[in-house]
Amino acid sequence: MENAHPWISATQVCPSILAADFGAFRSQVSELLAVGARTFHVDVMDGHFVPVITFGTGVVAALADVVHDAGGALAVHMMVERPERFIDDYARAGADSLTVHVEATSHLHHHLRRIREAGMAPGVTLNPGTPVSLLSEVAEEADNLLCMSVNPGWGGQSFIAASLRRLAEMRALARPGAGVEIDGGVGPATIADCHRAGANRLTAGSAIFSAPDPAAAYLDLVERVNAATVP
Numbered sequence: 001m002e003n004a005h006p007w008i009s010a011t012q013v014c015p016s017i018l019a020a021d022f023g024a025f026r027s028q029v030s031e032l033l034a035v036g037a038r039t040f041h042v043d044v045m046d047g048h049f050v051p052v053i054t055f056g057t058g059v060v061a062a063l064a065d066v067v068h069d070a071g072g073a074l075a076v077h078m079m080v081e082r083p084e085r086f087i088d089d090y091a092r093a094g095a096d097s098l099t100v101h102v103e104a105t106s107h108l109h110h111h112l113r114r115i116r117e118a119g120m121a122p123g124v125t126l127n128p129g130t131p132v133s134l135l136s137e138v139a140e141e142a143d144n145l146l147c148m149s150v151n152p153g154w155g156g157q158s159f160i161a162a163s164l165r166r167l168a169e170m171r172a173l174a175r176p177g178a179g180v181e182i183d184g185g186v187g188p189a190t191i192a193d194c195h196r197a198g199a200n201r202l203t204a205g206s207a208i209f210s211a212p213d214p215a216a217a218y219l220d221l222v223e224r225v226n227a228a229t230v231p
Contacts, residue, residue, distance in 0.1 A: 005121035007039065007073055008097060008143050008179040011200045013191075013221045014075060015214075016041040016183065017063075018054060019205030028214060029063055035215045036222070038072040041183065041203045042095070046080035049104050050153030057086075057093035064094025073097065075144075075201075077125070077183065079152045080104065084111045091118040099123030099146050099181075102134050112141040123181070127152060128160050132169040139173040144201065149194075150184030159185030164197040171198030191221050192228035 015037050020028045029040060042060060047053040060074055067074055073096035078086070083100040084107075090098055098120045105111055108124065115122035123144035126134060128151055135145060147170050149163035163182065171180050182199040187207030194202055204221055211217035 005073075005097065005143055006177070008075075008121050009177050009200065010179075011195070011225065012039055012202070013037070013218060013225060014039040014041045014181070014201055014203040015208050015218060016043060016203050016205035017059075017209075018043040019209040021209070022055075025059065025063060026066055028209065030066055031215050032208075032218055033067070033070045033072060035219055037218055038070070039075055039201070040067060040072065041205075042074055042076045044076055044078050044080060044086075045153060049081045049101070050079045052153050057089050060090060060093040060095050068094065075099070075121075075123075077123075077146065078104070084114065087111070087114050087118050087120075091120055095120055097121035097123055097144060099125050099144060101152075102126045102138075103130060108138050109141055112138060116141075116143075123179075125181075125183075128163065128166075132166050132173070135170065135173055139178075140175050142174075142178060144179040144181055145170045145174050146181040146183060147199065148184055149182055149186065149190075152184075157185055159187075159190045164193055167194065167197040167199050186221075188220065188224060192224050195225050195228040 045052045045054040075097045076095040112122040121143040124142045125146035150157035181201035182194045183203040186204040
């Protein structure tokens with residue numbers, strides 16, 4: 001299957017705006033775009049699938065122009081029940097990819113195809129306690145396989161070490177040209193190991209936005225990834 005979204009297979013550090021200053025989304029995103037960031041991770045939480053409520057299509061729409069004008073992308077991670085209800089809404093808002101959980105919906109194969117038909121890159125993920133093998137029947141339909149390295153719902157959690165093994169399993173399942181992403185607890189101490197284990201998309205939130213200088217923190221993570229040797 002040809003990948004209509006080749007940017008998703010590039011090696012990149014993806015800032016997660018869940019950790020950003022909610023009153024300064026555009027300025028912080030613009031600051032990171034200026035130093036080379038291109039894909040921004042947007043966590044959507046509904047208070048049901050996870051106990052936290054975050055933001056919806058309005059935030060995606062508010063960032064779409066500044067990100068797209070710089071040649072960037074908005075990667076939306078749906079931590080919501082029945083995410084298929086919102087596929088068209090996020091496509092209209094300007095999302096470039098939409099990742100859904102295996103635990104949150106039925107008919108996953110169908111919904112991944114619907115995401116692609118809506119013009120977005122389809123992604124699929126699962127919670128840290130869910131076997132990676134549950135991705136095996138849908139991996140061919142996904143442009144991105146996301147490994148959650150913390151339990152979804154809260155920022156600032158510690159990295160789950162078993163995620164490195166799970167990353168390798170996901171890389172083995174991913175079809176040629178697909179991305180493998182890691183999200184949760186990714187920072188200076190873990191990012192190189194994550195890249196070596198098979199992740200080309202390294203999502204970091206607190207490690208960037210909680211730093212005194214987010215741009216400098218982002219560049220430090222990029223340097224660590226560039227220095228890592230992938231087998």
